[in-house]
Amino acid sequence: MTLDAVLARIDADLPQSLDRLKDLLRIPSISTDPAFNADCARAADWLVEELRSLGFEASARSTPGHPMVVAHSDGPAVAAGRHLLFYGHYDVQPVDPLNLWHRDPFDPEVQDTPKGPVIRARGAGDDKGQFMTFVEAMRAWKAVHGTLPGKLTIFLEGEEESGSPSLIPFMKENAGELAADLAIICDTGMYDDSVPSITTMLRGLAKTEFTIHAANRDLHSGMYGGLARNPLTVLSKILGNLHDETGRITIPGFYDDVAELPDQIREQWQALAFDHAKFLGDVGLSIPAGEQDRTPLEMIWSRPTAEVNGLWGGYNGAGFKTVLPAEAHAKVSFRLVSQQDPHKIVPAFRTWVEAQLPADCRVEWHDAVDGSPASVMSIADPAFEAARAALTEEWARTAAYVGAGGSIPIAGYFKEYLGLDALLIGFGRDDDNIHSPNEKYDLESFHKGIRSWARILAKLA
Amino acid sequence: MTLDAVLARIDADLPQSLDRLKDLLRIPSISTDPAFNADCARAADWLVEELRSLGFEASARSTPGHPMVVAHSDGPAVAAGRHLLFYGHYDVQPVDPLNLWHRDPFDPEVQDTPKGPVIRARGAGDDKGQFMTFVEAMRAWKAVHGTLPGKLTIFLEGEEESGSPSLIPFMKENAGELAADLAIICDTGMYDDSVPSITTMLRGLAKTEFTIHAANRDLHSGMYGGLARNPLTVLSKILGNLHDETGRITIPGFYDDVAELPDQIREQWQALAFDHAKFLGDVGLSIPAGEQDRTPLEMIWSRPTAEVNGLWGGYNGAGFKTVLPAEAHAKVSFRLVSQQDPHKIVPAFRTWVEAQLPADCRVEWHDAVDGSPASVMSIADPAFEAARAALTEEWARTAAYVGAGGSIPIAGYFKEYLGLDALLIGFGRDDDNIHSPNEKYDLESFHKGIRSWARILAKLA
Numbered sequence: 001m002t003l004d005a006v007l008a009r010i011d012a013d014l015p016q017s018l019d020r021l022k023d024l025l026r027i028p029s030i031s032t033d034p035a036f037n038a039d040c041a042r043a044a045d046w047l048v049e050e051l052r053s054l055g056f057e058a059s060a061r062s063t064p065g066h067p068m069v070v071a072h073s074d075g076p077a078v079a080a081g082r083h084l085l086f087y088g089h090y091d092v093q094p095v096d097p098l099n100l101w102h103r104d105p106f107d108p109e110v111q112d113t114p115k116g117p118v119i120r121a122r123g124a125g126d127d128k129g130q131f132m133t134f135v136e137a138m139r140a141w142k143a144v145h146g147t148l149p150g151k152l153t154i155f156l157e158g159e160e161e162s163g164s165p166s167l168i169p170f171m172k173e174n175a176g177e178l179a180a181d182l183a184i185i186c187d188t189g190m191y192d193d194s195v196p197s198i199t200t201m202l203r204g205l206a207k208t209e210f211t212i213h214a215a216n217r218d219l220h221s222g223m224y225g226g227l228a229r230n231p232l233t234v235l236s237k238i239l240g241n242l243h244d245e246t247g248r249i250t251i252p253g254f255y256d257d258v259a260e261l262p263d264q265i266r267e268q269w270q271a272l273a274f275d276h277a278k279f280l281g282d283v284g285l286s287i288p289a290g291e292q293d294r295t296p297l298e299m300i301w302s303r304p305t306a307e308v309n310g311l312w313g314g315y316n317g318a319g320f321k322t323v324l325p326a327e328a329h330a331k332v333s334f335r336l337v338s339q340q341d342p343h344k345i346v347p348a349f350r351t352w353v354e355a356q357l358p359a360d361c362r363v364e365w366h367d368a369v370d371g372s373p374a375s376v377m378s379i380a381d382p383a384f385e386a387a388r389a390a391l392t393e394e395w396a397r398t399a400a401y402v403g404a405g406g407s408i409p410i411a412g413y414f415k416e417y418l419g420l421d422a423l424l425i426g427f428g429r430d431d432d433n434i435h436s437p438n439e440k441y442d443l444e445s446f447h448k449g450i451r452s453w454a455r456i457l458a459k460l461a
Numbered sequence: 462m463t464l465d466a467v468l469a470r471i472d473a474d475l476p477q478s479l480d481r482l483k484d485l486l487r488i489p490s491i492s493t494d495p496a497f498n499a500d501c502a503r504a505a506d507w508l509v510e511e512l513r514s515l516g517f518e519a520s521a522r523s524t525p526g527h528p529m530v531v532a533h534s535d536g537p538a539v540a541a542g543r544h545l546l547f548y549g550h551y552d553v554q555p556v557d558p559l560n561l562w563h564r565d566p567f568d569p570e571v572q573d574t575p576k577g578p579v580i581r582a583r584g585a586g587d588d589k590g591q592f593m594t595f596v597e598a599m600r601a602w603k604a605v606h607g608t609l610p611g612k613l614t615i616f617l618e619g620e621e622e623s624g625s626p627s628l629i630p631f632m633k634e635n636a637g638e639l640a641a642d643l644a645i646i647c648d649t650g651m652y653d654d655s656v657p658s659i660t661t662m663l664r665g666l667a668k669t670e671f672t673i674h675a676a677n678r679d680l681h682s683g684m685y686g687g688l689a690r691n692p693l694t695v696l697s698k699i700l701g702n703l704h705d706e707t708g709r710i711t712i713p714g715f716y717d718d719v720a721e722l723p724d725q726i727r728e729q730w731q732a733l734a735f736d737h738a739k740f741l742g743d744v745g746l747s748i749p750a751g752e753q754d755r756t757p758l759e760m761i762w763s764r765p766t767a768e769v770n771g772l773w774g775g776y777n778g779a780g781f782k783t784v785l786p787a788e789a790h791a792k793v794s795f796r797l798v799s800q801q802d803p804h805k806i807v808p809a810f811r812t813w814v815e816a817q818l819p820a821d822c823r824v825e826w827h828d829a830v831d832g833s834p835a836s837v838m839s840i841a842d843p844a845f846e847a848a849r850a851a852l853t854e855e856w857a858r859t860a861a862y863v864g865a866g867g868s869i870p871i872a873g874y875f876k877e878y879l880g881l882d883a884l885l886i887g888f889g890r891d892d893d894n895i896h897s898p899n900e901k902y903d904l905e906s907f908h909k910g911i912r913s914w915a916r917i918l919a920k921l922a
Contacts, residue, residue: 203683207781216745221768222664222867225796226751226760228741232769233704240701243694280689284677286821290687299687307682308693309784314771315792320668322794322867323770331776333783335686360747406683406783 002144003458009140010450017136017450018110018119018443020050024090024128025108025121031066031091032162040066040158043090047156054138055148061174063166066091066158070177073148082383082460083151085180085420087410088131088187089160092123093435100437110443115193118440125432129441130186131156133427133449140454149457153180160187164409171417182383183420185410189428190445191272191400196391196452199424200265200379201301201403202411204336206345206371207309210353211364212238212328221322229358231328232313238356239330242306247291249306251352257339261302264379268400269297301403305335306349334371335405342371375411377421383460387423390455394448427452463605464919470601471911478597478911479571479580479904481511485551485589486569486582492527492552493623501527501619504551508617515599516609522635524627527552527619531638534609543844543921544612546641546881548871549592549648550621553584554896561898571904576654579901586893590902591647592617594888594910601915610918614641621648625870632878643844644881646871650889651906652733652861657852657913660885661726661840662762662864663872665797667832668770669807671814672825673699673789682783690819692789693774699817700791703767708752710767712813718800722763725840729861730758762864766796767810795832796866803832836872838882844921848884851916855909888913 010017029043030036044060044067051058051071058071069090095105103109108121119129134154141149155178159166171178191197214231215224244250261269276296280286290299313328315321334345346369353363377384379401391399414420427445428434471478490504491497505521505528512519512532519532530551556566564570569582580590595615602610616639620627632639652658675692676685705711722730737757741747751760774789776782795806807830814824838845840862852860875881888906889895 205683205783207783209781214746219744220867221766221770221794222666222796222865224744224761225768225866226764226766227737227749227757228744228746229748229750230768232772233700236697236700236703236769236772238701239694239697240699242697276688280821283680283685283689284821285675285689287690287819288688289690289819296688300685303687305682305687307686307691307783307785308697308775309682309782309786310775310777311693311697311789312773312777314769316771316773316790320670320792320794321770322666322668322768324768325770328772329777331781333682333781335683358748358750360741360745404683405686406681 003454005144006140006454006458007451009143010137010454013136013140014447017132018446020136021119021129021132021446022108024132025123026106028106029091029123029158030094031159032094037066040091044069044158047090050135051154054135054142056154061170063170065166068158068166068170069154069156071154073150073152082181083153083179084182084184084460085153085155085178085418086134086184086186087155087414088134089127089157091158091161092128093126093161095122095437097437102438105439115442117443119443119446120438120440122439124441125428125439126434127160127187129446130426130428130449133446134186134453136450137453137457140450141457149461153178160410167410168413168417171413175418178418180418180420182381183414183418183422185408185414185422185424186426187408187410188404188424188426189430189432190426191402193429194395194397195272196395196397196399196427197402198384198388198391198399199404200377200384200401201337202375202408203301203304203405204340204342204372204374205333205407206336206342206369207331207333208346208349208369209331209366210329211366212357212361213326213364214361215324215326218326219324221324224324228324229360230324231361232325234358234361235311235313235328235330238353239308239311241356246293247289249304251306251348253348254304254345257341257344258304259338261298265401269295271398272297272400297403300405302337304337304340307333309333336371337374338376339373341373343369346371372407372409372412375407375415377423381421383423386459387425387456390459391425391452394452394455425452464915466605467601467915467919468912470604471598471908471915474597474601475908478593479907481597482580482590482593482907483569485593486584487567489567490552490584490619491555492620493555498527501552505530505619508551511596512615515596515603517615522631524631526627529619529627529631530615530617532615534611534613543642544614544640545643545645545921546614546616546639546879547595547645547647548616548875549595550588550618552619552622553589554587554622556583556898558898563899566900576903578904580904580907581899581901583900585900585902586889587895587900588621588648590907591887591889591910594907595647595914597911598914598918601911602918610922614639621871628871629874629878632874636879639879641879641881643842644875644879644883646869646875646883646885647887648869648871649865649885649887650891650893651887652863654890655856655858656733657856657858657860657888658863658886659845659849659852659860660865661838661845661862662798663836663869664762664765664866665801665803665833665835666794666868667797667803667806667830668792668794669810669830670792670827671790672827673818673822674787674825675822676785676787679787680785682785685785689785690821691785692822693786695819695822696772696774696789696791699814700769700772702817707754708750710765712767712809714809715765715806718802718805719765720799722759726862730756732859733758733861758864761866763798765798765801768794770794797832798835799837800834802834804830807832833868833870833873836868836876838884842882844884847920848886848917851920852886852913855913855916886913
């Protein structure tokens with residue numbers, strides 16, 4: 001069985017795979033700091049050479065920012081003509097504060113820890129160690145089969161940590177070249193240290209900022225207090241009404257486009273036995289604060305939210321000022337799920353606020369409606385169940401479809417600009433310290449990650 | 462009838478009275494700015510000379526700040542042995558912004574206006590022009606009677622505009638010398654341009670600042686939103702509950718010590734026909750926001766309030782940050798009436814807040830309970846009705862007992878440190894521009910003010 005041969009090859013080649021990862025980790029490709037521009041270009045060139053050595057037709061494509069690495073295999077399309085597009089990013093976060101690192105962030109080293117060996121360096125977990133699992137799986141596949149596993153495009157950007165400014169223009173300009181049937185994104189984590197995961201639901205986001213105006217100037221609370229409207233009280237009353245006693249959001253129509261969780265997903269989430277007491281306890285909290293008839297995982301993965309992110313008005317300096325201010329301000333955002341549309345949710349909120357306004361107040365909205373809908377992958381695509389089975393075999397634990405409370409913008413971009421659903425699979429762990437000092441990636445994640453891709457491609461091919 | 466002689470003398474002497482006021486207004490006795498320390502001392506000395514010329518035993522008494530002027534007459538106590546203590550202040554506000562003055566603030570001039578002649582200078586209305594009405598009344602009285610009108614102490618401070626830091630220590634150290642039966646304070650205004658007034662109710666003040674703590678650090682609203690507590694929502698809900706739908710404050714026991722308005726006062730207030738539409742319209746509002754079963758005048762004069770003076774938390778800079786903050790903050794104050802005690806009201810509020818707090822939040826109170834109760838003068842004292850009758854005769858309009866929404870700290874100090882109720886009578890008008898450029902005092906206020914005191918003292922003597 002050739003899969004066994006590929007897996008054996010991966011195991012035998014692990015020290016060399018690790019050496020190649022270390023070479024890449026030694027390049028300080030910090031995308032946010034222009035001092036490292038040449039290093040970003042060097043990382044792109046290194047990857048182009050690497051992919052060419054595997055038989056890809058690869059190039060570093062210039063952008064107004066850092067290069068995009070695009071590589072194509074000329075093999076046959078996998079599984080009934082499917083063309084896969086794999087995404088990762090070779091840029092890394094800055095390393096400040098450097099004094100908190102125990103060693104040079106760009107001198108990678110394998111270290112033993114109580115939970116097993118890890119490779120420690122900036123970028124080990126986000127995202128070089130992750131996407132190199134795919135590249136190394138390609139190498140073993142090629143060594144055993146003599147060819148790459150079907151029709152593949154590899155697409156690696158160098159600006160993910162600085163907001164991907166070139167990504168959408170590049171996708172638009174090269175939509176034909178990037179055309180594929182399914183995206184694979186390797187930049188997420190596992191549900192926990194032992195449960196491999198495919199992220200299939202990501203919440204969207206909508207936001208708005210407003211000012212409530214009452215009197216035409218600040219008033220003295222002695223002279224006017226009790227007779228004149230206080231906009232801080234008006235704002236408190238409105239925002240205090242945002243959730244009812246059961247935690248449900250009270251804006252009319254807010255839940256209209258929210259779908260119930262599919263039974264298959266609900267059962268999987270129940271099987272995860274999420275320890276919300278620990279999750280909340282780690283940040284000093286204890287009580288699930290959302291809709292009381294929902295499970296904690298639903299609250300963060302599949303239910304929408306309305307949150308006040310900023311609130312201010314009146315006097316906030318030292319001491320006291322007995323002022324009735326003229327204005328009160330708030331920033332409010334919504335995490336969206338299912339088919340909720342930012343262009344319906346924000347106007348519904350505005351209407352709801354305005355309906356509660358006393359006749360001698362007015363509200364000023366500060367921004368155009370801005371936001372993005374949720375990403376919900378169609379798990380009806382057989383590639384999902386195939387990938388889940390492959391992950392389950394490799395990790396000897398049932399792989400889970402999981403949600404993510406926040407957006408991963410790249411998943412939305414693939415959908416919007418290339419029309420692709422994405423298989424979001426990664427092997428990161430909660431304690432990887434991504435974006436922080438002493439970032440690491442578990443050797444187990446690296447090794448089983450490579451093996452996981454070999455199994456996934458064997459199922460899809 | 463000697464009162465007529467005194468009034469005639471006042472009329473005849475008006476040009477000289479005005480000259481003396483101008484002399485005093487020329488001294489830039491700005492108490493907040495040390496550059497004017499010598500001018501404050503000069504104003505005190507000028508007053509000592511003036512009062513000595515009237516037969517008072519007067520002196521300027523040094524303090525850590527500006528001098529106190531204290532003057533005693535050795536006449537018989539007025540009206541059944543009553544000893545009156547008259548208060549005013551000779552210091553004035555700074556004059557910035559100087560470019561908005563139409564002439565030198567310390568070069569007083571009588572100017573014609575559509576509403577009649579005024580004397581324009583810093584301090585004309587607050588408080589030199591006001592307290593000189595009393596001094597000039599003494600002068601005319603002395604000229605006609607040969608003696609001052611009974612047992613009188615005149616007490617003029619020079620730090621009122623800078624918070625009266627020396628006043629309480631001076632009162633304590635000289636309580637014996639300042640002992641009297643009734644205080645008279647001339648530092649207030651008339652209800653409107655034609656209705657003379659005695660202020661008999663002043664609201665008190667209590668205040669508190671607090672922080673609601675939720676998570677032990679700021680959280681990402683994608684990862685935690687919907688499951689983790691948002692302290693801004695908690696704070697909004699609590700402060701949104703502060704008033705019920707009828708405008709009534711919901712803190713248990715809040716109204717326990719609030720007395721209903723005496724019928725006599727209620728009738729007088731009704732007779733004032735307060736134009737709340739104009740009062741609110743001037744600041745861009747239209748709807749009385751307080752307890753809906755109370756009149757607008759009650760809302761500002763005789764009903765207590767609970768007001769949010771400051772509210773803040775989360776992100777308030779440009780753009781957006783999808784943060785669930787760890788903390789939310791508020792400053793809340795209460796205007797107190799009747800027998801409401803700051804040491805009961807603030808703890809009641811704290812208990813009420815804490816009762817609404819989710820179990821995984823805590824509240825931190827930032828200050829000791831601070832505040833002062835309301836001042837409510839006993840109008841049963843016949844001096845009040847006597848003064849009201851005298852004012853009614855002079856102004857040919859029924860004088861009114863009025864309230865004041867804010868505190869006048871000096872009234873509370875007289876009560877607390879000298880045990881005195883105060884007859885608060887003044888002739889200021891809404892458009893006097895006190896504390897602002899182009900301050901003025903109406904000549905009518907000055908002239909009728911002097912005559913008013915002559916009439917009041919004739920009734921009390």
